[in-house]
Amino acid sequence: METNGDVTVKVVPVRHVGRWIGAVVALVLVAMLVHTLFSKVPSGQYVCQTVNGLRHCHPKLQWRFYWNVVGRYFTSSEILHGLGLTLLLTAISMTVGIVLGILIAVMRLSSNRVLAMTAWSYTWFFRGTPVYAQLFFWFFLSFLFKSISFGIPFTHVAFYHLHTVSFFTPFRAALVAFGLNEGAYMSEIARSGLMAVDEGQVEAAKSLGMTRGQTLRLVILPQAMRVIIPPTGNEVISMLKTTSLAAAISAVELLGAATQISNSNYQIMPLLIVAGIWYLIVTTILSIGQFYVERHYARGALRTPPPTPIQRLRSDLRGVLSKVHTKRVPAGMSP
Amino acid sequence: MQRITRVRQVLAMASIGSLVLVSSLTAGAASTKGKYNAADAKLVPTSFKGKTLQVATDATYAPDEYIKGTTMVGFDVDLMKAISTTLGIKIVENNVIFDGIIAGIQAGKYVIGNSSFTDTKAREKQVNFVDYFQAGEGVYAKSNSTVKFTGFKSLCGLTVAVESGTVEQTDAKAAAKTCSSSKKLTIRAFATQTLANTAVLSGQASVGFVDSQIAGYIVATVPGFKLVGSAVNVAPYGVATPKTTAGEGLAVAIQAAIKTLIANGTYAAILTHWGVSSGGVTSGKITLNGAIS
Numbered sequence: 232m233e234t235n236g237d238v239t240v241k242v243v244p245v246r247h248v249g250r251w252i253g254a255v256v257a258l259v260l261v262a263m264l265v266h267t268l269f270s271k272v273p274s275g276q277y278v279c280q281t282v283n284g285l286r287h288c289h290p291k292l293q294w295r296f297y298w299n300v301v302g303r304y305f306t307s308s309e310i311l312h313g314l315g316l317t318l319l320l321t322a323i324s325m326t327v328g329i330v331l332g333i334l335i336a337v338m339r340l341s342s343n344r345v346l347a348m349t350a351w352s353y354t355w356f357f358r359g360t361p362v363y364a365q366l367f368f369w370f371f372l373s374f375l376f377k378s379i380s381f382g383i384p385f386t387h388v389a390f391y392h393l394h395t396v397s398f399f400t401p402f403r404a405a406l407v408a409f410g411l412n413e414g415a416y417m418s419e420i421a422r423s424g425l426m427a428v429d430e431g432q433v434e435a436a437k438s439l440g441m442t443r444g445q446t447l448r449l450v451i452l453p454q455a456m457r458v459i460i461p462p463t464g465n466e467v468i469s470m471l472k473t474t475s476l477a478a479a480i481s482a483v484e485l486l487g488a489a490t491q492i493s494n495s496n497y498q499i500m501p502l503l504i505v506a507g508i509w510y511l512i513v514t515t516i517l518s519i520g521q522f523y524v525e526r527h528y529a530r531g532a533l534r535t536p537p538p539t540p541i542q543r544l545r546s547d548l549r550g551v552l553s554k555v556h557t558k559r560v561p562a563g564m565s566p
Numbered sequence: 567m568q569r570i571t572r573v574r575q576v577l578a579m580a581s582i583g584s585l586v587l588v589s590s591l592t593a594g595a596a597s598t599k600g601k602y603n604a605a606d607a608k609l610v611p612t613s614f615k616g617k618t619l620q621v622a623t624d625a626t627y628a629p630d631e632y633i634k635g636t637t638m639v640g641f642d643v644d645l646m647k648a649i650s651t652t653l654g655i656k657i658v659e660n661n662v663i664f665d666g667i668i669a670g671i672q673a674g675k676y677v678i679g680n681s682s683f684t685d686t687k688a689r690e691k692q693v694n695f696v697d698y699f700q701a702g703e704g705v706y707a708k709s710n711s712t713v714k715f716t717g718f719k720s721l722c723g724l725t726v727a728v729e730s731g732t733v734e735q736t737d738a739k740a741a742a743k744t745c746s747s748s749k750k751l752t753i754r755a756f757a758t759q760t761l762a763n764t765a766v767l768s769g770q771a772s773v774g775f776v777d778s779q780i781a782g783y784i785v786a787t788v789p790g791f792k793l794v795g796s797a798v799n800v801a802p803y804g805v806a807t808p809k810t811t812a813g814e815g816l817a818v819a820i821q822a823a824i825k826t827l828i829a830n831g832t833y834a835a836i837l838t839h840w841g842v843s844s845g846g847v848t849s850g851k852i853t854l855n856g857a858i859s
Contacts, residue, residue, distance in 0.1 A: 371768045396769040401754065481727075481754035481765070490665065491755065494731040495739075497692045499669040 270295045300501035304492060305508070313488025314509055320405055320474040320484060325467050327410030332417020337447070339422055350418065357415035363476055365412055370404040370480040401482035405474070413470060420462045424455035456528040464521030468514050485509055596831030598839055600648030606822040607654040611815035614677065618656040621646060622676035624664035626729070626758040629783045629840045630682045633661065641840035645698070645824075646680045646805075648832050652823040663757050665731025668692050671808050677816065679806030682777060684733040685857045686801070694817040695804025697856045698824050700845045702797030703734055704781030707773045708766060708790055715773070715795030723749035727762040727771035730755040734775040737799065763788065779842050802847075802856055817854055824852045 271292040279288040293299070304310055338350035357365070373395040382389030399407070428451050436446040478487035489502040526536050538546065623638065625631045631640040638659050650657045660676065667679045671693050685695040705715040714720060721738070722745035728735040735755055742751040754771050756762045763784055766774040776784070778797035785791045805820055807813040827833040828849045837843045 370770065371764065373768045373770070399770075479757060479761075481756055490730065493669075494665050495688070495736060497668055497672075497689075499666075 268296055269298075296504065297498065297501040300498050301504050301508070304489075304498075304502060304505050307492070309483075309488045309492055310485070310505060310509070313483055313485040313506075314513075316402070316483065317471065317474050317485040318513070320402070320409065320477060320482075321467065321471045323406055324409035324413055324474070325470050327406070328413025328417045328466070328470075329463065331410070331414030332419075333421045335414060335418035336421035336425055339418065340425060354415045354418050357412050358419075362408060362412045362473065363479065366405060366408040366476055366480055369399055369407045370401065372399055372404075401477065401480045404480055405477035405482050409470065409473065409477075413466065416466060417463070420459055420466070421455070424457075424459035425451060427458045428454045453528070454531060457525075457532055460521070460525050460528055464517065464524070467521075468517055471513055471517070472510060596835040598644050598648065598832060598836045600651040600823075600827055600830070600832045602654050603652045603823070603826050606652050606819060606826055609815070609819035609822050610653050610655060611812040611819075613812045614655065614816055618658055619650075619678055620676045621657050621659050621678040621680050622662050622667045622670050623659050623679075623681045624667065624729075624758070625661045626664075626760045627682050627777075627780055628787070629842060630777075630780065631680075641836060641842050642680050642682060644836045644839070645827070645833070646678070648827050648836065649805075649820055649823045652826055653819055664729055664759075665757070667731075668806065671806055674808070677808060677813065678820075682780070683804050683806055684777070684801050685804035685855070686733060686736075686859060687857045688736075689806075690855045690857050693806040693809055694814055695802075695806055695855050695857070696817050696820045696824065697802035697804045697851060697853045698847070699803035699842075700800055700847055700851075701803055702778040702800040703737065703775060704778035704797045705773050705775055705794045706766070706781045706785055706791050707794050708769075709792045711772065711792070711794065713773055713794055717798070719744065720795075721773070721775075722746070722751050724772045725752040725754060725770070727754050727756065727765040727774045729759045729762050729776070730757055732776070733799075733801070734777075738775055763791075766791070779845055783841075799859075801858055802851070802853075803845075804855075804857075821852055821854060825849050828852070 272295045273290040274293040276291040277288045278291045279286055281287075335350045335353055338346045339354075341347050341350075376395050378395055379393040379398075380389035381391040381393070432450050432454065433446055436450045441449070474484055475486040477484050478490065481487075483491060486506050489506040493499045493502040522539075526539070529536050623631045623642065625633045625638045625640070627640070629640055631638060631642045633639075638661060643659065646657065646659070657678070659680075662670065664681060667676070667681055667683075668689065670676045671679050679693065682701070683689065683695065684701070685697050689695070705713075705721075707713050713724065718737070718741035721741055726738050728738055735753065738751065738753045742753060745751045754762075754765060756765060759776060759780065762771070762774055762776070765771040767788075767790060773794060774781070774784075778800075781793060781797075785793050805817075807817045807820070824833065827836075834843070834846065837846045
């Protein structure tokens, strides 16, 4: 009881009825999901046993989601091999994409019109055509070029010949397609980051006598990173799944490996689940990594960085404990 | 696969035309359409009567099933139409990726798989088959290829293009296990037969491996290909139905319909029309689940 002038008012916490109903509905739905995930259904086979001369039969049950089959293939060598290829494709394509992206973004912001237009055209082309089509383009490049020569342009002087068919294996064709395509998207992300840095920073760097290169490397990029990192993390996760397109040009990555197994045992659902779980595991690890990288680059802008999940858990626990503690205080003693 | 030049197209049309002419002269004007047969129609399970049955076909497999313009045509397609006319049922052909058909039948999306399925013991565990044709497996390569095919061992050291989920993929996988590590057999599996053919044409695969009459058709219609060696592993083709009571009933009805089509000359007319008579079988070979391996 507290007093407000002459009237005695009873203070009660706000009742969030809508929120509570929402939470209950969500909990029920989650419970239903978990229940169906781990439910069993009749397999169509029967188990019979004879007790005291009488034959008793009951239907044999099996996991609705074929967890036994999922378990059998989860760490099979084909799947792990496919996973390795998926990770390798993702890592190399993203590295190529990020380096290319930053280069193209810097070119795009150059005051040289030729460089700026070249960069714009690159992004226009690679962002404007489906990556699926680009994948086939590189894989079947031998229809256009039997070999590619490196030498002096418009002369017959060549230092090195690349045999197109043997160079563009399914793996390399996928790398080139994903890397170049990603470069276009990353250039837009990098450009937005570079433009987000205040112009005053450049002026300040200039007044300190820094060269353009030094300004870019020491002043602009570290600040631009804060804007660049979150969408880049998104791109990495997106790339992880985009690599599954490489199966179209017969690269046996994670999903391709799962398909090859289900082609011979016809267990299509369990193998999709196997691949799905692996994608989720890698996505989870990447998300955690993204959080810490973001936190690192937030140093320059935020006075106190956001708490890590562990810190948040600790403070939540502390909050709960202190509530329990205050409840123990006898009535009338509180201020 | 549709890379037929104008001249070849005209020639092909002319030859097909003359074949039809010849067959209609010899078989006494047997049509490729078939006609309603009340006795066979009685066999169709009640749950399928009056419904439109969903048929799954991967139409990248000329001359068995492929897309011409915007419609699906081919030997399998005509045969299925004749079967449906005989049984008095309505069907819709769905053009889908081959390696998803059996799973689609099991999931209840389709009740008939009509896509040059080789009837194998492994597949019989998943679906029912009504056997209706016979085909082997053939190897093809670019015209200037020096590859020789003298059994699976001779594929070692090569890159082979196959369609994903076919018996050729299974057989190539088994063959790869017999190759030494210095002469590995690389298998490149594609979602469609067309892509597998393109891989051979581009040089991304040294040979293609496909059902024998498909190989024959590719070589005859797409410039730049040749057959390598002769066909192996001759096995029956089957129309697939679900492994349910109704699915088994439907298989029995389809079996009766094909026997009727053989008896009235429609079966022979269709095979002749598509130039695949060499794979034709007699009424006694129209069996249920007659896989040999």
